[in-house]
Amino acid sequence: MQPSLGLKVGLGATAENKLMRPAIMSSLSFPWDEADAMMSLLVSRAATLVNCGPGSRDEREFDQLVTAIEAYDAKRRPPRLLC
Numbered sequence: 001m002q003p004s005l006g007l008k009v010g011l012g013a014t015a016e017n018k019l020m021r022p023a024i025m026s027s028l029s030f031p032w033d034e035a036d037a038m039m040s041l042l043v044s045r046a047a048t049l050v051n052c053g054p055g056s057r058d059e060r061e062f063d064q065l066v067t068a069i070e071a072y073d074a075k076r077r078p079p080r081l082l083c
Contacts, residue, residue: 039076
């Protein structure tokens with residue numbers, strides 16, 4: 001049996017004996033500072049592409065960035081119900 005590699009792969013996954021298994025993370029141990037820094041970079045890049053031409057490669061990149069930003073925001077700041 002090979003020893004565990006214990007390598008971090010992306011956010012929340014580990015490589016162990018060549019099998020990808022999700023790592024269990026509580027919301028308290030999630031690296032929000034790093035995730036927020038990455039989001040800041042994505043927002044900055046999207047801001048440079050906001051006036052790109054329709055049908056261009058930049059427009060496709062901008063659309064992908066907006067999708068990622070919206071998904072992150074939904075996880076980071078879920079809507080709260082007003083009671």
